[in-house]
Amino acid sequence: MPEQPEPGVLPEVADWLRRRSWTAADRPLDLLLAAKRAAGAAGTVSVVLPALDEEPTVGEIVAAIRTELVERVPLVDELVVVDSGSQDGTAAAAAAAGARVVHRDAILPRLPAEPGKGEVLWRSLLATSGAIVCFVDADLREFDPAFVSGIIGPLLTDPALQLVKAMYDRPFEADGAVVPAGGGRVTELVARPLLSLHWPQLAGFVQPLGGEYAARRSLLERLPFPTGYGVELGLLVDALELAGLDALAQVDVGVRHHRHQDGQALGRMAATIYRTALERLDRTHRLKADPDLVRPLLTQYTRTAAGFAPRTHPVPATERPPMATVPEYRDR
Numbered sequence: 006m007p008e009q010p011e012p013g014v015l016p017e018v019a020d021w022l023r024r025r026s027w028t029a030a031d032r033p034l035d036l037l038l039a040a041k042r043a044a045g046a047a048g049t050v051s052v053v054l055p056a057l058d059e060e061p062t063v064g065e066i067v068a069a070i071r072t073e074l075v076e077r078v079p080l081v082d083e084l085v086v087v088d089s090g091s092q093d094g095t096a097a098a099a100a101a102a103g104a105r106v107v108h109r110d111a112i113l114p115r116l117p118a119e120p121g122k123g124e125v126l127w128r129s130l131l132a133t134s135g136a137i138v139c140f141v142d143a144d145l146r147e148f149d150p151a152f153v154s155g156i157i158g159p160l161l162t163d164p165a166l167q168l169v170k171a172m173y174d175r176p177f178e179a180d181g182a183v184v185p186a187g188g189g190r191v192t193e194l195v196a197r198p199l200l201s202l203h204w205p206q207l208a209g210f211v212q213p214l215g216g217e218y219a220a221r222r223s224l225l226e227r228l229p230f231p232t233g234y235g236v237e238l239g240l241l242v243d244a245l246e247l248a249g250l251d252a253l254a255q256v257d258v259g260v261r262h263h264r265h266q267d268g269q270a271l272g273r274m275a276a277t278i279y280r281t282a283l284e285r286l287d288r289t290h291r292l293k294a295d296p297d298l299v300r301p302l303l304t305q306y307t308r309t310a311a312g313f314a315p316r317t318h319p320v321p322a323t324e325r326p327p328m329a330t331v332p333e334y335r336d337r
């Protein structure tokens with residue numbers, strides 16, 4: 006991170022960027038292994054991949070983590086793919102590559118699963134046991150295991166840290182064309198403006214929506230989980246409130262390649278993220294929202310023979326309570 010941050014960056018954020026941003030190379034694997042051994046039970050690591058129809062990519066990611074961080078060096082203790090209701094061969098591909106595969110419906114069966122990514126991340130806390138839980142998206146390509154070792158590293162070496170997010174370059178790649186920094190459209194158009202305006206302490210995060218982050222279970226189990234794509238913004242904002250900025254950090258792990266969703270899918274994601282933010286602004290009295298003013302429906306348009314056809318999508322605000330309050334989790 007630059008020594009002289011831009012004018013306008015909060016002094017607290019500039020200080021955080023100097024002290025809480027690293028690169029994966031800052032902590033070599035032998036240092037991490039020594040720290041893990043010294044930490045004992047507090048150094049156990051579960052890696053969780055949430056996956057919905059990720060047959061083309063999930064196997065390669067699982068295999069890379071398994072080969073490099075389970076077999077070559079014993080850094081990861083548990084490697085779990087939580088199937089979010091896939092219709093393709095995701096589960097078979099993940100299992101063949103060496104992951105334990107758990108279907109979301111098999112975790113906490115008394116509670117029917119909500120759709121969405123946040124729901125499977127929340128349920129994964131019941132299906133894993135590591136003191137450090139590391140989430141990794143299952144649609145990544147050209148996957149580098151440093152995405153995992155890089156972000157669990159600071160948690161192993163520094164007991165004061167509680168949540169570490171990956172940061173990376175995000176090219177936009179479609180039909181063979183590459184726009185070098187064109188990825189992360191919802192990040193740039195929705196998440197970063199929201200965070201800068203309402204939670205400026207979090208403006209130091211380069212990739213606030215990134216799906217690759219590691220945290221202590223003791224933090225995750227105390228946080229509510231939005232069930233959909235609001236989960237990253239929700240966890241970050243709530244972790245700031247619960248643990249403070251100094252317990253959060255980020256690590257540069259290189260370049261992230263992934264499957265891009267189309268503009269309308271990202272519009273629905275953006276609406277969910279915006280609603281997740283509104284809930285938190287309301288909850289913390291930063292902005293008192295009149296509930297009647299928030300109409301939780303998004304209208305999008307498709308060209309048809311008869312002209313532009315509207316279609317509305319619900320923008321749910323469903324959240325799961327902190328896992329520590331769930332009886333099955335307490336009794337496990």
Ligand SMILES: O=c1ccn([C@@H]2O[C@H](COP(=O)(O)OP(=O)(O)O[C@H]3O[C@H](CO)[C@@H](O)[C@H](O)[C@H]3O)[C@@H](O)[C@H]2O)c(=O)[nH]1
Nearest residue numbers: 055056057059089121122142143144214215216234237266
């Ligand atoms: O209902 C779902 C939807 C997605 N996923 C999985 O979640 C991961 C990320 O989903 P994806 O659709 O690839 O998200 P992106 O379009 O890449 O969205 C970005 O922004 C989201 C909102 O913050 C984050 O959740 C993502 O991790 C982040 O990559 C993938 O492994 C999916 O298979 C599920 O398990 N269940």
Ligand SMILES: O=C(O)[C@H](O)COP(=O)(O)O
Nearest residue numbers: 188189190191192214265
């Ligand atoms: O994180 C984001 O902003 C969304 O996942 C969109 O990413 P993309 O523009 O790289 O597809």
